[in-house]
Amino acid sequence: MTEPPQTEEGWFVLHDFRDVDWDAWRDAPERERERAISEGVDYLQDHEAVVDADEGTSAVFSVVGDKADLMVLHLRPTLDHLSTAERRFEHTALGEYTEQTTAYVSVTEVSGYVSDAYFAEDEEEVDEGLKQYIEGKIKPELPDDEYVCFYPMDKRRGEAVNWYDLPFDERADLMAGHGETARKWGGKVDQIISSSLGLDDWEWGVTLFAGDAVDIKDIVYELRFDDATSKYGEFGSFYVGRRFPPADLGAYLRGETVPTSDTEGHHAEAEGGHHHGDGDHHGDDGHGEGDGHHDDGGDDADEADIRGQLEDLDIYAGQPHGEDVYATVLYSEADAEEVSEEVDGLRGNFEHYDTHVKTAVYEGTYTDRVAVVSIWDTASAAETAAGFLSDLPGVVSRAGEESGFGTMGMFYTVKPDYQEDFVEKFDTVGGLLEDMEGHMETDLMMNREDENDMFIASQWVSQEDAMTFFRSDAFRDTVQWGRDVLADRPRHVFLA
Numbered sequence: 001m002t003e004p005p006q007t008e009e010g011w012f013v014l015h016d017f018r019d020v021d022w023d024a025w026r027d028a029p030e031r032e033r034e035r036a037i038s039e040g041v042d043y044l045q046d047h048e049a050v051v052d053a054d055e056g057t058s059a060v061f062s063v064v065g066d067k068a069d070l071m072v073l074h075l076r077p078t079l080d081h082l083s084t085a086e087r088r089f090e091h092t093a094l095g096e097y098t099e100q101t102t103a104y105v106s107v108t109e110v111s112g113y114v115s116d117a118y119f120a121e122d123e124e125e126v127d128e129g130l131k132q133y134i135e136g137k138i139k140p141e142l143p144d145d146e147y148v149c150f151y152p153m154d155k156r157r158g159e160a161v162n163w164y165d166l167p168f169d170e171r172a173d174l175m176a177g178h179g180e181t182a183r184k185w186g187g188k189v190d191q192i193i194s195s196s197l198g199l200d201d202w203e204w205g206v207t208l209f210a211g212d213a214v215d216i217k218d219i220v221y222e223l224r225f226d227d228a229t230s231k232y233g234e235f236g237s238f239y240v241g242r243r244f245p246p247a248d249l250g251a252y253l254r255g256e257t258v259p260t261s262d263t264e265g266h267h268a269e270a271e272g273g274h275h276h277g278d279g280d281h282h283g284d285d286g287h288g289e290g291d292g293h294h295d296d297g298g299d300d301a302d303e304a305d306i307r308g309q310l311e312d313l314d315i316y317a318g319q320p321h322g323e324d325v326y327a328t329v330l331y332s333e334a335d336a337e338e339v340s341e342e343v344d345g346l347r348g349n350f351e352h353y354d355t356h357v358k359t360a361v362y363e364g365t366y367t368d369r370v371a372v373v374s375i376w377d378t379a380s381a382a383e384t385a386a387g388f389l390s391d392l393p394g395v396v397s398r399a400g401e402e403s404g405f406g407t408m409g410m411f412y413t414v415k416p417d418y419q420e421d422f423v424e425k426f427d428t429v430g431g432l433l434e435d436m437e438g439h440m441e442t443d444l445m446m447n448r449e450d451e452n453d454m455f456i457a458s459q460w461v462s463q464e465d466a467m468t469f470f471r472s473d474a475f476r477d478t479v480q481w482g483r484d485v486l487a488d489r490p491r492h493v494f495l496a
Helices: 022-027 030-048 079-090 116-120 128-138 168-185 213-223 246-253 300-312 336-350 379-389 416-434 463-470 473-485
Strands: 007-020 056-064 070-076 098-111 147-155 189-195 204-210 233-235 239-243 326-332 356-364 370-376 395-398 410-413 439-447 450-460
Touching: 007 079, 007 128, 007 189, 007 204, 030 056, 030 070, 030 079, 030 246, 056 246, 070 079, 070 147, 079 098, 098 128, 098 204, 128 336, 147 213, 168 189, 168 213, 189 213, 204 213, 326 379, 336 356, 336 370, 336 379, 356 379, 356 450, 370 379, 416 439, 416 450, 416 473, 450 463, 463 473
Parallel strands: none
Antiparallel strands: 007 070, 007 098, 056 070, 056 239, 098 189, 147 204, 147 233, 147 239, 189 204, 326 370, 326 395, 356 370, 356 439, 410 450, 439 450
16 A cells, blocks of 8 residues: 555645526515625625634635636635535525525645655754745635636546545655646735535545646646646636625626726625634734735825825835735844744745745844844735735734834845945945934844845935935935945835
């Protein structure tokens, strides 16, 4: 008998597919349709808010094609939770106008293909980062991406080609290659893999999430050529759809485009949109901010105005929103060494993702501040990281929470031979800043692991006060001087 991988399970998953009886819906009196919409919205909002359990997550999607009209996705700690959720839908007035075309039951899972050491409980090999990575696999949060694709799959077990006859090491190598191929879509496609062995007709359920439906097509296409799939993969029916907030149910039933407002997004309806129990944070705690280009209270038009004014002054201000990296910055009052030890564990987890650019601890040159900077290719990844980082010791605030106008996030990489010169130049500029009207505080913060990597945290009473400095001869001279000493262009990130 070949060696099966060890597994650990997490949340049970229900993909509940529904058809709407459109003839009955059109013939129904207006008051009955209103009642069905009201009860349907209440049901969906309650389940997105996870009022039925201590932890879990839910969402609703419109399905394109003739296989179904709606998909309601539930992840919960037990099968009983799923059973109750399924039956409660049938008891709503909306349930009278829908029929369950199919459903799929599974459970989230990680296996020994991910880490043998984890299942061997080897504390020397398994750091906190790996534990949190695995926790994110078995208790996942639903990505913010609008488009979804679900399909079931098996591993072939025919007479000539049988996955289950392969030695463990060979299967592990195939899965590692499969993962390498999938990681090309890091930041574009997220996935939840759940096992249905003994629970449903297929062996696994795969749910893909993306901001662009073409990315879903492309990743499935390329993975078909991967050895683990081309030789051993078999697939069931594919379902594709788009997520919408429960409040848009009426608009969906009226034939309108949903989500009705792309600016609000599907996650605006339920607080946080997913719940993982008390004490677990995934970016909704108020300390972290996933979009390093502007604070939640900022305005995109103001940011565009700032960047435009800087461009007129020939000052590089980073790329527009959505075309650059996303920075999460948190300040801590704890000892820098203590913070660094904690960050090391989290960074090991973050590095499993291709969307991760870097996470580092910085110390202030003129203050006792410790800053943790985490940079990602996508806003959703930065939001998730902010949730983990908010639990670091001594965290007191995030960049942008301070009063006034923050120009925090001017990142610099200095040529090694000019590091001391850069610090000296900052001393000179810092002296000028202290005398400027509207200036509150500026500090040069250095990466504890790389003294040539630093950023300037600067706080002003107003945007106009900051722009006065950027228009000054002193700043122009500094920019000109910096072109000779910097290893690359600075990235300016504004938190207005």
